[in-house]
Amino acid sequence: MILVIALIALFVWSAVATVVELRRDGHRPTPTDWSRLAGRDLSQQAESGHVYR
Template sequence: MFIVILLIALSVWGVAWVIVDVRRDGYGQRATDWSRVAGHDDALQRAESTTSYR
């Protein structure tokens, strides 16, 4: 019985540690800087620089 209680306590501690670690890892959502995305074609900028529209 002691081993079962020990395993449950370690499991609870591990889950709590994972939650804390994931919350402070620094890799949260960030706004995308579209000027740095490869192959990004800004249609509005392209339309403003041309004389005719499709």
């Protein structure tokens, strides 16, 4: 019984630690700033790679 209680406590502790670390890691999805990409213009359109003659 003590082993079961220890395993439950370990699970709860690890789940809480995981949530805390995920909130603290600073990794968040951010939108791409297209103006910082080299050689790209905002008005530039995609070009097809196929040439038909």
